[in-house]
Each structure stands twice: as C-alpha cells, then as structure tokens.
Amino acid sequence: MTHSEHRQRAYPVRLEWGREGAAMLAADCAVVVVVDVLSFSTAVDVAVGRGAAVLPLRWVDEHPALPPDVQxxxxxxxxxxSLSPASLVDLPAGTRLALPSPNGATLCAVVAASGAVLLAGCLRNASAVAAAARGVGGPIGIVPAGERWPDDTMRVAVEDALGAGAVAAALTDRSPEAELAVAQFRAAREQGLSDVLAATASGRELHAEGFAGDVALAAAHDASDVAPTLRDGMLAA
Structure with a gap:
C-alpha cells in the first residue's frame, strides 16, 4: 500500500519513478511528463519536431491491425x-508512426488510462514541455521511466534522472524528489551533458552497438521547442 506522503501532495511539482510512480502521480496530477531519454522520448521529440505524430506501442504486436495510414x-x-532518434531526423511531415518501446510506451499507457494530460519530455525539449505542463494548470507529475531488470524490478537510469531534472529545473515549487533530479541535471550540465550521457551505462551500450548519434541527439538540451502531447492516442505537437 502506498503511504499518502509518497504522493508528494504538499508540492505542485512532483517526481516518482517507473510505471508504479506513473500510476500514483497520474491519480493526483493534472499533467504527467513521461521521460525516457534513451530513447523513446527523444525519438518522439525528433519525430514530432518533423511534423509527425507517434502512436506509442508497448510491444510490436500490441495493435495487430494498425490503421492503413500508420507506419x-x-x-x-x-x-x-525505428526507435533510433537518428533514423527520424528526415521523417516526412505528416507521418503517423507506431513506435514500440517497452519502457516509455508502457508509462504512456498507464497515464493515458488515468485521464491526466500526458507529455513526452526529454533533455531536448525540457523547457518547452515544462511550459506546456505549467499551462495546463494543477499539479505536475514527472516520471523518469528507468528500465526493467529480467525479474521485472526497476533499474534506475541516470539519463532519465537527468531528463526529468531538466524539466523540473524549468518549474518552481518542487518536491525534494524533484529537487534532487534538478541537482543531478545541473551537475551534469556543468560537466557537459554530452560527455555524461555518453558515459552512462545506456550511453555506452548504444555507442557499442553503433548508435552514438542517438546519444548525441539526446544530449542536445533545449534544442527543440515542441511539447509532444497525447491526443486521441497519438503524441503530436
């Protein structure tokens, strides 16, 4: 059972991790920001910045019969x-893209079921997403996605803490949980976000697999002014 204090209701801006945190914050907050930096939220930002709309999928065959206009x-x-942000930099405007992601898309499904406004945030669009969240009015929940270990427990992902902290840094009246993420983001920014992100376990994994460009795109703080918002099941501007 979740203790009432875990809900951080004393603070307008709140932060909690993973799908359990998403469900908890979505029950109380007017708007929830899902943060999955490597790579779902970054891919969504790049796609939406190109004028596309994204259908989040938890797995490839979640919707076996996609509409004919959805790729x-x-x-x-x-x-x-693909989920690689670099694969989306030339995406044609108007594309409707179904994007499988076991982490970010799962959080999207949790938040969507609550009725809260859903935004996809990352380092690239942190200030734009914060402004959009502020414009909704009411409490704001920020959810760094993390990953899942093989036993389905949550793995804290540094890159998601940094993305969540970047969004929270553009807001005020933060909970201690959100303040800690802001401190992590600011420390990483001083060291150089590109270097820090590349040195994380997830960053090294992508680099080893030949996707260093994805890490570079993800580290570009406030390079984007789009705030992807879920409407009718699609994330769009």
Whole structure:
C-alpha cells in the first residue's frame, strides 16, 4: 500500500519513478511528463519536431491491425524509421508512426488510462514541455521511466534522472524528489551533458552497438521547442 506522503501532495511539482510512480502521480496530477531519454522520448521529440505524430506501442504486436495510414517503426538496425532518434531526423511531415518501446510506451499507457494530460519530455525539449505542463494548470507529475531488470524490478537510469531534472529545473515549487533530479541535471550540465550521457551505462551500450548519434541527439538540451502531447492516442505537437 502506498503511504499518502509518497504522493508528494504538499508540492505542485512532483517526481516518482517507473510505471508504479506513473500510476500514483497520474491519480493526483493534472499533467504527467513521461521521460525516457534513451530513447523513446527523444525519438518522439525528433519525430514530432518533423511534423509527425507517434502512436506509442508497448510491444510490436500490441495493435495487430494498425490503421492503413500508420507506419510501424522497424528494428533499430533496419533501413527505415525505428526507435533510433537518428533514423527520424528526415521523417516526412505528416507521418503517423507506431513506435514500440517497452519502457516509455508502457508509462504512456498507464497515464493515458488515468485521464491526466500526458507529455513526452526529454533533455531536448525540457523547457518547452515544462511550459506546456505549467499551462495546463494543477499539479505536475514527472516520471523518469528507468528500465526493467529480467525479474521485472526497476533499474534506475541516470539519463532519465537527468531528463526529468531538466524539466523540473524549468518549474518552481518542487518536491525534494524533484529537487534532487534538478541537482543531478545541473551537475551534469556543468560537466557537459554530452560527455555524461555518453558515459552512462545506456550511453555506452548504444555507442557499442553503433548508435552514438542517438546519444548525441539526446544530449542536445533545449534544442527543440515542441511539447509532444497525447491526443486521441497519438503524441503530436
């Protein structure tokens, strides 16, 4: 059972991790920001910045019969659009892309079921997303996604803490949980976000697999002014 104090209701800006945190914050907050820096939220930002709309999928076959105007993203090493942000930098405007992601898209499903406004945040669009969240009015929940270990427990992901902290840094009246993420973000910014992100476990993993460009795109703080918002099941500007 969740203790009432875990809900951080004393603070307008709150932060909690993973799908459990998303469910808890979505029950109380007017708007929830989902942060999955490597790579779902960054991919969504790049796609929406190109004028596309994104259908979040928890797994590839979640919707076996997609509408004919929705393109299913392929594997990361494939020739077309994928979860790799670098694969989306030339995405044609008007594309409707179904994007599988076991972490970010799962949080989207949790928040969507609550009725709270859902925004996809990352380092690239942190200030734009914070402004959009502020404009909704009411409490703001920020949810760094993390990852899941093989036993389904949550793995804290440094990059998601930094993305969440970047969003929270553009807001006021933060809970201690959000303040700590802000401190982490500011410390990483001093060291150089690109270097810090590349040195994380997830960053090293992507670099080893040949996706260093994805890490560079993800580290570009406030390079984007879009605030992807879920409407009718699609994340769009």
């Amino acid at each position: 299913l993203a392929g594997p990361r090493r494939g020739p077309g659009p």
